[in-house]
Amino acid sequence: MDLFTNLALGFSIALSPYTLMLAVVGCFLGTIIGALPGLGPSNGVAILIPLTFTLGLDATSALVLMTSVYYGAMYGGRISSILLNIPGDEPALMTTLDGYPMAKKGRAGDALVLSGVASFVGAFLATVGLMLLAPLLAQIAYQFGPAEYFALYLLAFCTLGGMASNNQAKAAIASCIGLGIAMIGVDNSSGLPRLTGGNLHLYDGVDFLVAIVGLFAIAEVFFFIESHGKNTTIGVKVDKVTIPWKDIYHTRWTMLRSTVVGFIAGVLPGAGASLGSFMAYMSEKSIAGKDGGFGTGVAKGIAAPEAGNNAAAGGALVPMLTLGVPGSGTTAVLLALLMTLNITPGPTLFTDRPEVVWGLIASLLIANFVLLLMNVPMVKIFVRVLQVPAWILLPGVTMVSFVGIYSLSGSWFDLILMVGFGVLGYILRKLDIPTVPVILGILLGGNMETSLRRAMVLSDGDWVFLFSTPIAIGLWIAAVAGFVAPMYFRSVLKKPQRVTD
């Protein structure tokens, strides 16, 4: 069995004391990042990337650390959802719907434990799914030529734009902003500068880390200045934490169903964890019917979105590792990490660098158990983290962002650019234009153009070549459907608003 030899290789790396320590540190940091309102997973991972470089970690260690942070943040997001009614990150929004009402009934501890267990079920099974599905998808991906890759990139933009936004034109314009920025710099094939406006600083292009930290972290500071940090009062107190065995047993099928739904949503390129938790919650709600009491603080309403969200987080790693196309905002940030580590994700990653892939998968399996321990018996430690006030947290985040970007290049130009991206992020979010497609555009723009140009070289300029294989046609159809279909389902799929007291 290939799988077992691969896993043995993975565990031989993951169980080394150093890697194990990195996984534990990553889980701890990740849970804190996820729990803090205003510091989501994409944000947190983006700020930490420059710092991992200064630590001089090798590729596997860096990847293990950051994916543990990623998984940890997905677990941590529920804590502030339940206690403060503020989602710690976007996918945790659905957890507020039943988590906060349950906490207000005096069962905050139960809600935290139950959601922790649901997170574990979702994340663990999704990691197993990743283990089984990724090598298969990598096999298929070998058949991808430039035409298929071009269609695949387009699919990622279309589904992300279609699902993540309320207005298709706005999502598309966001993708164009990102792609347009990606074109700046020296053209790879001709070696001539493009769209630099003669500015020497732009000859290397715009570093995507600068854009990510600016759009996510700096923009967040502006939002807090606008609201004066008013959303940060402590809501519900946790008295004692016991394990609600009855609720856990009662929701076992809900967790499993939600895991499947979430995993599928995660694997779709561009859909991501928010969609996973949303679909899981809505499908459980319709299964339970009107008597299910969803929205009033029932156990199933907490288990479903958390299992779905964490399963989607695992699922999103599948297209990221096998095809180099991220399934969500945070995996886009993880892709940025891979690219800066000079690892090219794609099918060849599985054959050329098996130690990276399987070491990562084994670490994720271990990380899940570590996270279960941290998030159930030790949850009170993280509850305390919520008391860090915004007036010290947000300036701290800003300073860490500045030092991180400064340590990458040592140039003031990148810092100015980062502030510029922060302003852009603020304006875009105000106008309800999603920022994740901008990131995706900057990350994938170069590859997308290269695959288009390669395809045209192969066909000698014949555009029909782009639709010449069944896989390519399928991807084009999926892309168009992913972009157009949400317009018609928007009234059905309307996201429920947060519960207000």
Add this chain to the structure above:
Amino acid sequence: MFSDRIFGLVAALLALTYIVSASQIQTSFLTDPVGPKGFPILIGIVAAICALFMVFKPDPEPEWPVARTFGALAIAVAILIGYAFALRPLGFIVPTAITAGILSYQISPRWKQAIFAGVALSVGLFIVFKFALGLGLSPFPKDFLG
């Protein structure tokens, strides 16, 4: 309504500028069918179309903050730009304390807290960056240390 329209107009103009400057890109003698201009021009066209959509089918107006908040945001941006320029010549500690303090005051306007946040963050982060992560930051202006 108006925000979307204005943004759409600005974006359309930028897209046109982008297309024009993309069409000025030098091509080398060794070129492929698409060349270095093709994809940027394509992006510009798609962006222009979407921008026009925003002009003619705008969404409801978002909640913009009052003018005073805009002032606060402008100050924050100015402070951050100043910080970007000050970081190298003036060292880490002093600019960080000032910037973090002002940002903290803008989020929660209490002087004592802001001073505490500024000093604690600059000293604390310096220790973490310098000794735990080993970054090559200089704490004070180089001339000052001699």
